[in-house]
Amino acid sequence: MKFPTPTYINITEARQVLADMGVQVNERQMQRAAEKDAAGTRKLPFFVDPVDGKLKIEKGTLVRIYREAQIEAENNTRF
Numbered sequence: 001m002k003f004p005t006p007t008y009i010n011i012t013e014a015r016q017v018l019a020d021m022g023v024q025v026n027e028r029q030m031q032r033a034a035e036k037d038a039a040g041t042r043k044l045p046f047f048v049d050p051v052d053g054k055l056k057i058e059k060g061t062l063v064r065i066y067r068e069a070q071i072e073a074e075n076n077t078r079f
Helices: 011-020 027-034 059-075
Strands: 055-058
Touching (some): 011 027, 055 059
16 A cells, blocks of 8 residues: 655645645644644644754645644534
């Protein structure tokens, strides 16, 4: 089984990916999602790149998180 090559993106690129999906967030909102809270957790799974020391996230993971949230919302809708 062949897995797709991961694509790691920075905060600015992640913001653009979300904008391309119709999710508009400003720089501060994106920064807050990437920062650790008092418990040491992040809202989105950004990590510190060991080479350049900047925050990164895997593009497919970011898209999947939003798709899963949409699917959950659809499943919780009453018709």
